[in-house]
Amino acid sequence: MKTFSTFTADILEPVWETLDLRGEPSEQYEALLAQHRTAWYQYRFEFDAPPLMRFLSIRISDSQWLILIHCHHLLLDGWSAPRILQEWLGGMSAEATLAYPNLHWGQYLDWLQKQDPTIACQYWNKALNGFKAPSLLCPTRQQRFPSQELSSVLCAAVNTDVKALAAKINVSTAMLFQLAWAKTVGNALNQDDVVFGLFDSGRAASLAGIETLVGLVTQLVPIRIKTDPLSSPIALLQQLQTEQFEWQALAPVRLDNLEATHRFGEFFDTLLVIENALDADTQTADPIKQVDSYQGLTLPVALAGLKDVKWQDSVGQAAALFIYPGATTKIRLSFDPHAVGKKRSAQLLTDFEFYLQAVVDSCNKFSHEAANSAQLNNSELNPLSTVSLELNHE
Numbered sequence: 001m002k003t004f005s006t007f008t009a010d011i012l013e014p015v016w017e018t019l020d021l022r023g024e025p026s027e028q029y030e031a032l033l034a035q036h037r038t039a040w041y042q043y044r045f046e047f048d049a050p051p052l053m054r055f056l057s058i059r060i061s062d063s064q065w066l067i068l069i070h071c072h073h074l075l076l077d078g079w080s081a082p083r084i085l086q087e088w089l090g091g092m093s094a095e096a097t098l099a100y101p102n103l104h105w106g107q108y109l110d111w112l113q114k115q116d117p118t119i120a121c122q123y124w125n126k127a128l129n130g131f132k133a134p135s136l137l138c139p140t141r142q143q144r145f146p147s148q149e150l151s152s153v154l155c156a157a158v159n160t161d162v163k164a165l166a167a168k169i170n171v172s173t174a175m176l177f178q179l180a181w182a183k184t185v186g187n188a189l190n191q192d193d194v195v196f197g198l199f200d201s202g203r204a205a206s207l208a209g210i211e212t213l214v215g216l217v218t219q220l221v222p223i224r225i226k227t228d229p230l231s232s233p234i235a236l237l238q239q240l241q242t243e244q245f246e247w248q249a250l251a252p253v254r255l256d257n258l259e260a261t262h263r264f265g266e267f268f269d270t271l272l273v274i275e276n277a278l279d280a281d282t283q284t285a286d287p288i289k290q291v292d293s294y295q296g297l298t299l300p301v302a303l304a305g306l307k308d309v310k311w312q313d314s315v316g317q318a319a320a321l322f323i324y325p326g327a328t329t330k331i332r333l334s335f336d337p338h339a340v341g342k343k344r345s346a347q348l349l350t351d352f353e354f355y356l357q358a359v360v361d362s363c364n365k366f367s368h369e370a371a372n373s374a375q376l377n378n379s380e381l382n383p384l385s386t387v388s389l390e391l392n393h394e
Contacts, residue, residue: 015054077218103209115251128260134267138339147314147334154329171241180356182225197271204248219252271320
């Protein structure tokens with residue numbers, strides 16, 4: 001059994017740098033800002049040289065600052081970051097702070113140690129059984145470079161259709177995003193049996209207080225989807241939902257222990273990250289009434305004079321699609337420019353939106369045809385009867 005340890009430094013000074021751009025000519029400001037941003041985020045953390053978090057304060061004008069926070073995922077995951085910022089900035093503006101975590105890191109590690117990893121390993125080996133070829137956008141990739149990104153906003157009509165369909169067939173919108181991403185990757189690779197990595201919050205585990213825990217709890221799981229055009233899209237989405245309930249109840253899995261890794265080495269190089277996936281389809285009962293959800297980071301609008309928030313990730317895979325569901329759904333593609341390239345990345349972003357609409361259309365068409373077929377069959381049995389049919393896909 002592995003032993004987990006947490007080390008807390010007695011004295012650890014934060015890395016806080018400052019930069020003043022107030023005196024710079026306006027025509028050079030954007031270029032200088034981009035230059036400093038690029039250099040800042042290209043820094044690589046060393047695990048034996050803490051802290052794993054850095055701050056850069058850039059003074060833009062007499063009354064405006066830009067704060068860059070650079071953090072390693074070992075310290076915080078996407079679920080934890082808003083809590084940290086709320087605690088930090090909430091105190092400055094006298095806003096209500098979040099409830100104090102009732103689960104601590106040591107307790108989580110104790111629970112993790114008691115879980116049986118073989119059950120999860122067996123589950124994923126079975127899910128990947130018969131998988132014949134890796135899903136790699138760049139199979140020759142040897143070196144990783146800092147990520148670049150492209151972003152877009154999902155068409156309002158498509159966003160509405162996705163939510164309506166998910167509610168109609170009783171699945172999360174995340175299932176539609178998963179299927180659309182599988183079709184996007186499958187199209188790029190000319191494959192109909194696709195695996196991609198999915199970042200899961202890990203907060204669905206049966207451990208009291210895990211939703212308040214600050215730290216790295218997220219897990220990376222290999223999602224396999226067969227995009228057979230002849231199969232029922234509704235049944236496939238409901239199957240994905242059922243499978244998610246199954247694997248979320250398991251202990252986190254180590255990919256290097258899976259048979260697919262032993263056979264292929266790296267067997268996928270794309271990721272899907274759906275921010276706030278647990279509550280994307282529901283109204284948030286947050287005591288703070290004014291809330292702005294910008295790129296998935298939910299914070300009070302007036303929090304310490306905060307104007308906006310931007311989130312940037314440097315991922316290890318060739319491409320990662322980040323989705324921020326909400327009244328307006330934002331999508332962002334983070335990619336390795338040497339492995340995928342900007343033109344191909346832009347096509348992936350366009351294809352995802354296309355396949356998301358295609359998934360909605362195919363489900364609605366299938367549902368309509370099934371309803372017509374059932375109505376016709378009932379009419380043939382009793383041509384004088386009036387048929388009222390309601391389909392409930394569970």
